[in-house]
Amino acid sequence: MTDPSGFGSGSRLTFNSPLSDARADRLVADLAAQRPETVTDFGCGWGELLLRILQAAPQARGTGVDVHGPDVQRARRAAVERGLEHRATFVEAPAAEHLRPVDLVISSGAYQAFGTIPDALKAIRPIVNPGGRLLFGCEVWERTPTSEELAAMWPGTTIEDCLFLPDLVDHAVASGFRPLEIGMATRDEWDRFESGFAAGAEEWLLANSDHDEAEAVRARLDAHRTIWLRGSRQVMGYAYLTLGPDPRTDDGPGGG
Template sequence: MFTLLVDRQRLSSIAHSHHPIAAPLSGVTVNRLLRRTGRGPAARILDLGCGEAAWAMQALTHCPDGFADAVDISTYALDRAAVAAESRGLSDRLNLHQRDAREYVPDGDYDLVFCVGSTHVYGGFTPALRAAGRHLNEHGVMLVGEGFWQAPPTSEALDALGAKPDDFTDLAGLVERAETAGWTPIYAHVSDPAEWDDYEWSWVGSLTEWALDNPGHPDAGEVLALAREHRRQWLRGYRDILGFVTLVLRRAHRPAPADS
């Protein structure tokens, strides 16, 4: 197991330099998912565990009169988000909040809520649905991205992820958990191998490039070793075993009881 000494938030910011969407999804996929939400031009948007707020900013391009709040604990990620928002002319419609997503006071009137790749903040998929859903209005849509076992986990995959077999379910089981929690999927995207490879190679490559470009930095050796170890864990561990799905969810409204 690799013992990490370098600042985790800074490390994550470097790792996502070439892939600001902190999940194995392409830009084309993100736009398709946003179109499927069907939100209006003036939607209120919330991105929980936003990283560099890539989801929130892209949603604002689909909702030209909308406003977004994006929440994350990382100073590095939010600084990059602020620069990106300024360059895209979105600063006046995007509010960045540096805090733990669990501490963001529920509003209850957002039209669109994102929790993609950040369910761990809440302790898992089902608690994340419950917590993130409290921010959503009655007819709102929630996008939740979560891992699942695409194939039965091997011991190498479990070791690489530091996981247990019951940390994830299969895709059908994940959908069932969403429905049990009161949500109905109206669309979903399962990340394909090309999206996974692009994400992982971008993650490893960004760290490697940084270490090679900064050989005199005290963290360079550790960052290079970490990138190498992550690449090994991915290629020899969980590649083609861990899947990732982004679910587009709406509340399941119970039918009214028939008149007796």
């Protein structure tokens, strides 16, 4: 059954990750400065970051890939609204079906499409053209979670589910990349993301407290808030890595 409150739809969010407009603008400017002609965004979601890159790099064409149909539809509508539908293609498909070499790859919160984080970095390395870039974003531990914090997170969460930032960067280097920028989402970016994720549903609940589904929505919101405030907050961070392919490892289809 569809949640009448729209909880989880991201209707109040611009990005489906802890990413501010200021950070996005800077990342887009840096990536567009490389003048990419081809871009692939794995786990593109609503396509916001890809569309901003295409706006900043008028010579580029991009493909967004995601397995969640409603997100792909939202991305397509956004492309039309910005007049980018002729340069932006959004497809509902597994990432493994779109591993063609490109100048810029975006993978933010989507490493699971390939398995583990090391699996994702190894799968992506051969498709980044020489001189290209990979923007890689994922959750990392800011500190070792306690057993109580792990228990308050998503069911089945273990310490193995995330890496620490130094280990993430080491895996990127071992996979054939060099780190050009290493950044972490701020606490404000995280709080705005988590609050925004629930804001629309919380407002619906205030206006529809007598709805047949109100109690179910309230339970979902309360569970989400517990995971965030008693589990992941100030424990789990989000890293943004801008990576360049190391020419010494050009042995895949994207290499020379």
